[in-house]
Amino acid sequence: MSVTRNILLTPGPIPVPEPVRRVLAEPMIHHRTPQYRKIFESVSKRLAGVFLTREPIYTFTGSGTSAMEAAMVNFHSAGDEILVVDGGKFGERFTDIAHAFALKPAVLKVPYGEAVKPSQIREALERNLKLKSVCVELCETSTAVLQDIKAIGEITAKTDALLIVDAISGLGADRLETDNWQVDLAIAGSQKALMLPPGLAFLSVSPKARKRLAGATLPRFYLDLRLYEKAVKDWDTPFTPAIGLVLALEKALDLIEAEGLENVFSRSARLGNFTRAKLARLGLQIFSKAPSATVSAAVVPQEIDGEKLVKIMRDEKGVTLAGGQGELKGKIVRIAHMGSITQKDLETGIQILEETLEEMKKHLRPSSSLKH
Numbered sequence: 001m002s003v004t005r006n007i008l009l010t011p012g013p014i015p016v017p018e019p020v021r022r023v024l025a026e027p028m029i030h031h032r033t034p035q036y037r038k039i040f041e042s043v044s045k046r047l048a049g050v051f052l053t054r055e056p057i058y059t060f061t062g063s064g065t066s067a068m069e070a071a072m073v074n075f076h077s078a079g080d081e082i083l084v085v086d087g088g089k090f091g092e093r094f095t096d097i098a099h100a101f102a103l104k105p106a107v108l109k110v111p112y113g114e115a116v117k118p119s120q121i122r123e124a125l126e127r128n129l130k131l132k133s134v135c136v137e138l139c140e141t142s143t144a145v146l147q148d149i150k151a152i153g154e155i156t157a158k159t160d161a162l163l164i165v166d167a168i169s170g171l172g173a174d175r176l177e178t179d180n181w182q183v184d185l186a187i188a189g190s191q192k193a194l195m196l197p198p199g200l201a202f203l204s205v206s207p208k209a210r211k212r213l214a215g216a217t218l219p220r221f222y223l224d225l226r227l228y229e230k231a232v233k234d235w236d237t238p239f240t241p242a243i244g245l246v247l248a249l250e251k252a253l254d255l256i257e258a259e260g261l262e263n264v265f266s267r268s269a270r271l272g273n274f275t276r277a278k279l280a281r282l283g284l285q286i287f288s289k290a291p292s293a294t295v296s297a298a299v300v301p302q303e304i305d306g307e308k309l310v311k312i313m314r315d316e317k318g319v320t321l322a323g324g325q326g327e328l329k330g331k332i333v334r335i336a337h338m339g340s341i342t343q344k345d346l347e348t349g350i351q352i353l354e355e356t357l358e359e360m361k362k363h364l365r366p367s368s369s370l371k372h
């Protein structure tokens, strides 16, 4: 049997819409030109509209993690203590980056599947006045947990600590009000709800964070924000940007603006509810206690090998879901419902999931037919 179906339901990359792909096929232009600068200016300003900020957005050529690293190296000095909320794989990444640059991360472990209690952050900040930053995900993609950034922002705003939010998957699906919620550094990536191929990372910088920039002494070169700040005055970047992706971003922003950001949020939330209701109807337990509009996760029945399930669906049935990462390997499946992912794709994907689960269960009980 040959499968022509190809449904991508992973929490990044997600399908790139046809109009965006058409832009990616266009002839190359040079970036040190008025033509490119005009486009870069326009997409930078319009992207601020998606971040809900009046502050500038900086664009890096790199995957989302490059902007996580930029948030570390540009605003800290060796030995700085920072608070990292670790409720999954991506929280852990903040800790790893911090260690790589000789920062001292205080790790606030949160049980997988649960959101951090804002009061835990308040207490940590009260206990240790030296904490320079609080790092947290908007959506912790590995567990499908949505964090209460608004409540956390009310706490960090009363301190000297910066609030650093990894919104790589969440931006453009889960609501993030960067300015109103007093987020100092918001991080996004191109291949999630922004509907582009991977390769661009974005960082918004608040005035409170900007004050830290000059005094930060960690080593940096490619991600040195001071270079980007200088270049952006002429709508330029210090190094060759991923020109094609920036041009494609213009089209992706057209799609978001045509729908309206509020409608994008409500559609993603609705598709999230739809996905979780369908999964629950299959008898699967929903993993996240704080559901997100970006991605949902369900617990794989104990007798089923979750890794094998994902592999069969991908290789034999043309539906790509994500499995669990780290300690959740083989134990959960994750289905994204952000950006260009449609209800029809979700319906088909979950139907194939049901079918595959039934087949796998049948295989587990080869003798069951004898009992009849």
Ligand SMILES: *Cc1c(COP(=O)(O)O)cnc(C)c1O
Pocket (backbone or CB within 6 Å): 011, 012, 063, 064, 065, 066, 090, 137, 139, 140, 141, 166, 167, 168, 169, 170, 189, 198
């Ligand atoms: C995808 C993702 C990342 C990693 O982004 P890369 O583009 O792979 O570097 C980081 N954080 C979150 C929350 C993500 O969803």
